[in-house]
Amino acid sequence: MKDTDKKISIAVIKRLPKYLRYLLELMERGIVRTSSQELSSLTGFTASQIRQDLNNFGGFGQQGYGYNVEELYNEIKKILGLDTTYQMIVVGAGNLGHALTNNLSFKRSGFEIIALFDVDEKLIGTEIRGIKIYHVSEMKDFIANHQVDIGVITSPKSVAPEIADQLVEYGVEGIWNFSPVDLRLPGSVMIENVHLSDSLMTLAYKLNWYRQVSGWTNG
Amino acid sequence: MKDTDKKISIAVIKRLPKYLRYLLELMERGIVRTSSQELSSLTGFTASQIRQDLNNFGGFGQQGYGYNVEELYNEIKKILGLDTTYQMIVVGAGNLGHALTNNLSFKRSGFEIIALFDVDEKLIGTEIRGIKIYHVSEMKDFIANHQVDIGVITSPKSVAPEIADQLVEYGVEGIWNFSPVDLRLPGSVMIENVHLSDSLMTLAYKLNWYRQVSGWTNG
Numbered sequence: 451m452k453d454t455d456k457k458i459s460i461a462v463i464k465r466l467p468k469y470l471r472y473l474l475e476l477m478e479r480g481i482v483r484t485s486s487q488e489l490s491s492l493t494g495f496t497a498s499q500i501r502q503d504l505n506n507f508g509g510f511g512q513q514g515y516g517y518n519v520e521e522l523y524n525e526i527k528k529i530l531g532l533d534t535t536y537q538m539i540v541v542g543a544g545n546l547g548h549a550l551t552n553n554l555s556f557k558r559s560g561f562e563i564i565a566l567f568d569v570d571e572k573l574i575g576t577e578i579r580g581i582k583i584y585h586v587s588e589m590k591d592f593i594a595n596h597q598v599d600i601g602v603i604t605s606p607k608s609v610a611p612e613i614a615d616q617l618v619e620y621g622v623e624g625i626w627n628f629s630p631v632d633l634r635l636p637g638s639v640m641i642e643n644v645h646l647s648d649s650l651m652t653l654a655y656k657l658n659w660y661r662q663v664s665g666w667t668n669g
Numbered sequence: 670m671k672d673t674d675k676k677i678s679i680a681v682i683k684r685l686p687k688y689l690r691y692l693l694e695l696m697e698r699g700i701v702r703t704s705s706q707e708l709s710s711l712t713g714f715t716a717s718q719i720r721q722d723l724n725n726f727g728g729f730g731q732q733g734y735g736y737n738v739e740e741l742y743n744e745i746k747k748i749l750g751l752d753t754t755y756q757m758i759v760v761g762a763g764n765l766g767h768a769l770t771n772n773l774s775f776k777r778s779g780f781e782i783i784a785l786f787d788v789d790e791k792l793i794g795t796e797i798r799g800i801k802i803y804h805v806s807e808m809k810d811f812i813a814n815h816q817v818d819i820g821v822i823t824s825p826k827s828v829a830p831e832i833a834d835q836l837v838e839y840g841v842e843g844i845w846n847f848s849p850v851d852l853r854l855p856g857s858v859m860i861e862n863v864h865l866s867d868s869l870m871t872l873a874y875k876l877n878w879y880r881q882v883s884g885w886t887n888g
Contacts, residue, residue, distance in 0.1 A: 463874050467867035471849070494851070530870050531877025545771060549764035553865070555849060561869055599876065600869075624876040626869060630690070630774060632713070640879055642872035644865065646772070648686035650780055650845060651749050653861035655682050657818065657843040658750025660859055 458506050458529070465503060466526050468493050473523040485516040535560040537597050538626070541613050542604035543568035543583045546628060550602060551578045561600070565592055586613075593620040600624040607631055677725050677748070684722060685745050687712050692742040704735040754779040756816050757845070760832050761823035762787040762802045765847060769821060770797045780819070784811055805832070812839040819843040826850055 472492040476484055486497040486504075493500070504517070507529055527533055538556075540547045543566040550556070551563050566583040568574065573583045584592060592598075601617035603610050603625060610629035617625060618639050625641045627633055635641055691711040695703055705716040705723075712719070723736070726748055746752055757775075759766045762785040769775070770782050785802040787793065792802045803811060811817075820836035822829050822844060829848035836844060837858050844860045846852055854860055 460871075464867070464871055466874075467864065467870040468851070470870070471851075471866075529874070531873045532870060534877070536873060536876070545764045545768035549768055550865075552764060555866055556869060559866060559870065561873070600872065623879070624872055626872055632687070632690075638879070638883070640872060640875035642868050642875070644863070644868050645686065646769075646863065647690075647774055647778060648683070649861050649863050650775060651686040651689070651751065651778065652679075652683055653819065653843055653845055653859060654750045654755060654780070655685075655748070656859035656861070657755070658753070660842070660857070664857070 462503050462506055463530070465493075465495065466530055468495075469500075469503075470523065470526050470530070470532075473519055473526070476519045477523060481519055483516050484519050484522075489517075532560050535562060536599040536624070538563045538600040538602055539589070539592070539598050539622075540566045540602040540604055541568075541586065541589070541617070542566075542606070542628075543570070543573050543578075544604065546604040547602075548578055550604065551581055563602075564596060564598070567592075589616065590620050593617075593622060598622050600626055602626045602628070603633075604628045681722050681725055682749070684712075684714065685749055687714075688719075688722075689742065689745050689749070689751075692738055692745070695738045696742060700738055702735045703738050703741075708736075751779050754781060755818040755843070757782050757819040757821055758808070758811070758817050758841075759785045759821040759823055760787075760805065760808070760836070761785075761825070761847075762789070762792050762797070763823065765823040766821075767797055769823065770800055782821075783815060783817070786811075808835060809839050812836075812841060817841050819845055821845045821847070822852075823847045 469489065472489065473484075486500040489495070489500050490497040495503070504522070507525060538561055540550060540563055547566055547568070551566060556563070563581055566578065566581060567586045567589050568583055569586055574585045576583050599622070601622040601624070603613055605613055607629050610627070610631050611633060614625055614627070614633045614635060618635055623639055625633065625635065625639060627641060627643045628646070630645055630647055632643065633641060688708065691708065692703075705719040708714070708719050709716040714722075723741070726744060757780055759769060759782055766785055766787075770785065775782070782800055785797065785800060786805045786808050787802055788805055793804045795802050818841070820841040820843070822832055824832055826848050829846070829850050830852060833844055833846070833852045833854060837854055842858055844852065844854065844858060846860060846862045847865070849864055849866055851862065852860060
């Protein structure tokens with residue numbers, strides 16, 4: 451049975467990149483074996499949670515031996531689909547588009563930005579790290595002529611739904627959305643939203659809660 | 670009993686900003702009452718999940734009447750601690766720092782960036798939307814002389830742990846971390862990580878899984 455024949459819960463999947471980060475750190479330190487206890491102290495998950503998570507993928511880990519770091523790393527990469535590469539285009543070449551394009555860690559993980567799109571005439575034709583910025587009107591042709599796996603939406607909120615619809619119409623199957631709207635797309639399109647405000651509000655809650663229980667008063 | 674006397678599970682808290690987004694949308698459309706069914710079709714959560722979530726905060730919603738949109742909006746804002754304002758500083762004035770500073774929706778939600786810090790001499794003394802960029806060596810004095818609730822870390826990974834330690838030492842209680850490291854901080858410091866690579870890897874998993882179940886082959 452292939453790993454992918456079985457759908458693993460998305461809660462487990464969302465924890466896997468964190469395992470990956472720490473396994474890479476262990477590999478870089480030359481460590482060959484690890485344990486659920488060690489992974490627990492690194493990741494902050496409980497050892498029993500870790501054993502449960504890793505059991506999802508079959509026969510890792512042996513009583514009294516632990517996990518082979520590199521084997522586990524490669525297996526998790528495979529499960530996440532990171533044993534292949536993904537080509538991405540970024541729609542919206544403002545500061546956020548620039549920041550994502552300049553982030554070299556994505557490329558190291560197999561995600562390559564191959565073009566940006568914008569409507570700002572001052573940007574069209576310029577490059578970031580050698581990656582060209584096109585006018586959004588050229589998006590259809592570009593997608594027809596390149597393998598584009600993921601469309602990254604960093605545009606203003608007002609045009610995000612229209613851009614998403616276009617990406618889908620032109621055949622893009624994955625959307626990484628930074629715009630603060632929940633896009634309605636066909637079930638065949640995979641979407642991952644990064645709602646920065648939501649994260650900030652969660653932080654405000656934690657802060658506010660902590661201040662109240664610890665007797666801090668805000669003015 | 671105050672709402673904040675009871676700690677609500679973080680899973681519920683993380684859903685509240687989404688309710689807030691849609692309640693604001695309803696208010697802007699002039700809608701006064703809503704139901705768990707309507708909220709379900711907007712948010713994608715089940716109606717029973719919604720009733721359960723909102724029951725956490727006491728007596729909202731009445732059988733056959735539903736929820737008063739504005740009342741619910743204000744109550745959720747209060748629960749999230751958004752009935753007050755938070756002052757933030759951004760450490761790292763690169764593209765991501767610029768993008769966050771240019772994002773006006775944070776200010777509308779009560780989060781105000783009051784200064785940026787960097788080590789790049791070309792940036793020191795310049796401004797973004799009238800907000801000044803200082804040298805990181807000025808951070809201690811700045812924090813001593815201003816109310817700083819949240820430190821936003823948009824620096825390179827290599828210096829992020831050091832910056833976090835400094836922020837904590839100078840008295841900042843909330844950290845919004847964009848650097849791809851899990852910071853180890855005292856329990857009295859509230860932290861929210863935005864690990865963009867984790868989100869991208871989750872998307873890759875969904876995409877890869879969907880392609881396999883739908884018979885698509887990559888190459």
